[in-house]
Amino acid sequence: MILNGKVALVTGAASGIGKACAVMLAEAGAQVVAADINAAGAQATAEVIAGFQRQAVAVAADVGDLGQIDAMVKQALAAFGQIDILVNNAGVTRRAEIMELTEADWDRIHRVNAKGVFFCLQRVAREMIPRRSGRIVNIASIAGKGYAGTSNAAYAASKGAVISLTRTASQQLAKHDINVNSVCPGVTRTALSVANMLVRARENGVSVEEMERRRAADIPLGRANEPEDIAALVVFLASPGARNITGQNYNVDGGIIPE
């Protein structure tokens, strides 16, 4: 119950890493706002949390749209009165080689992964500043640090933006006692990575199982992440023990990239 009395807003909370973060933050005592463009999925996450007697509300929001971000923040405040923790997690990609990428791919990916992350951070920080307290955890990716096996170069660029924003925002928000860090997952078992794995298996003419075996063989610890491996670090970064950690971009990747 290390997060008792705290309110956490998680974007992209309907599935994968966002869902695991929402559930684990609630298990640690936080009240949770589960936001997602997938309203039914966000509702399902809130119901999982209600199932173990913690408070959660679901909010339908497209983080690529500033009006919807503002409405999301308003609904979170109406439900719980404050936001102590933001997990900026919603993200999209599609498996594609650099020479195949289109302007539409670039715009779709950056609208959610870069613009969405920036304006969620800005609009939630606006509420945190008067209270002189807040924890923001952005979900970036080792793709943003040059991981050669990334799904997509435009996606990697969007995650580089998240890593850079984390550093700058941590500097500019420190005077308000707001900590900003990111977690950079490696290969993590979610709907997003399964979709990529299907395309990679097709490209290589092998089964999905064989493709998964080959990818695991490239990971020094020999296993992909489960979403909970990311959520565990997010909970720590939101907890009192992390009060003096800010501006950091932590890999959770089984050792794929060195730093």
Ligand SMILES: NC(=O)c1ccc[n+]([C@@H]2O[C@H](COP(=O)([O-])OP(=O)(O)OC[C@H]3O[C@@H](n4cnc5c(N)ncnc54)[C@H](O)[C@@H]3O)[C@@H](O)[C@H]2O)c1
């Ligand atoms: N799975 C991986 O291997 C991996 C690796 C590195 C980083 N990541 C990052 O982790 C984060 C979560 O990804 P995941 O693997 O859990 O994927 P996922 O597809 O399971 O979940 C992403 C969630 O974001 C939601 N979403 C998409 N667009 C949205 C929008 N415009 N507004 C609000 N919600 C939106 C989706 O509905 C979905 O519920 C992403 O930022 C992703 O880039 C994932």
